[in-house]
Amino acid sequence: MPQKEITVELLTGKDKVGKKSKWPARLDYFQSATGLFLALFITFHILFESSILFGKEAMYRLTKMFEGEPFIEGGEPLIITALAFVIFSMFIFHAFLAMRKFPASYKEYQRYRAHRKLLKHDDTNLWFIQITTGFAMFFLGSIHLYMMMTSPEKIGPYASADRIYSDWMWPMYLLLLISVVLHAWVGVYRLIIKWGWFDGRDPRRNRKRSKVIIKTLIAVYLLLGLVSLASYMKIGYDHKDDYGSRYVMEKN
Ligand code: HEM
Structure with a gap:
């Protein structure tokens, strides 16, 4: 379908013959699908990245595995560039779709705030969390992904710790x-409610249950991320006089 017709349908909510357009629903579906994919990615990312808690060697081995060392001698950092490019594209597409739901003017935002105070409604608060964390991630996530894409060879126990501590990235x-932790899990909760995934025979009870599980996951992932970050800081601090030198695995 030509771009012009899609734009007209999105603006009017109607198609050429005046029937309700399918595009808003389609875009909603794409937003849910890309969001779910990114939430899954971040779930594994934080787990892999916490390998530093098992020691420098564990993180080094995992980094090399992602560089394809089992198949390519010495590993190939370009694999990380390609992976980061795919994630970056998905990230931008997801943010682009989400922009439809941002308040379009200061007036609209004020109306929303008044609404929020009046209703004290959970869903309105969750939407607020999504909008603010999403806005922050638009900048912070882009900085991180750009660095990973352009300097994929600078990942490792010392290289990452130097970046976090000495380069003041912490x-x-x-x-x-x-x-990202709030955005990913609140997003997953909203998907569960929106698509009624686990509603079963008693939707109210199951929704309450989902909420408890999501809150627990937020706490666990925040804690894991914070402890990992602290661990990189400690390694970076101990390594500051040798800034830039790379980790070499001891031979048994
Ligand atoms: C393929 C893409 C990605 C790669 C290769 C990657 C790699 C890494 C690496 C190696 C670190 C350790 C610190 C460092 O070396 O600078 C890290 C940390 C981190 N990354 Fe990513 N990342 C990717 C995508 C993302 C995305 C899309 C997000 C969220 C928008 C994200 C959020 C984070 C966070 C929050 C940390 C710090 C975690 C903590 O505090 O424990 N990353 N990433």
Whole structure:
């Protein structure tokens, strides 16, 4: 379908013959699908990244595995560039779709705030969390992904720790961690409610249950991320006089 017709349908909510357009529903579906994919990605990302808690060697081995070392001698950092490019594209597409739901003017935002105070409604508060964390991630996530895409060879126990501690990246990671953990799990909760995934025979009870599980996951992932970040800081601090030198695995 030509771009012009899609734009007209999105603006009017109607198609050429005046019937309700399918595009808003389609875009909603794409937003849910890309969001779910990214939430899954971040769930594994934080787990892999916490390998530092098992020691420098564990993180080094995992990094090399992602560089394809089992198949390519010495590993190939370009694999990370390609992976980061795919994630970055998905990230931008998801943010682009979400922009439809941002308040379009200051007036609209004020109306929303009045609404929020009046209703004290959980869903309105969750929407607010999504909008603010999403806005923060638009910048913070882009900085991180750009760095991963352009300097994929600078990942490892010392390289990452130097970046976090000596290059002063830790405040950025701290804010990104809080934003991404909240955004991902609140997003998953909203998907569960929106599509009624686990409603079963007693939707009210199951929704309450989902909420408890999501809150627990937020707490667990925040804690894991914070402990990992602290661990990189400690390694970076101990390594500051040798800034830039790379980790070499001891031979048995
Ligand atoms: C393929 C894409 C990605 C790669 C290769 C990657 C890699 C890494 C690496 C190696 C670190 C450790 C710190 C460092 O070396 O600078 C890290 C930390 C982190 N990444 Fe990513 N990342 C990717 C995508 C993302 C995305 C899309 C997000 C969220 C929008 C994200 C959020 C974070 C956070 C919050 C931390 C700090 C975690 C903590 O505090 O424990 N990453 N990432």
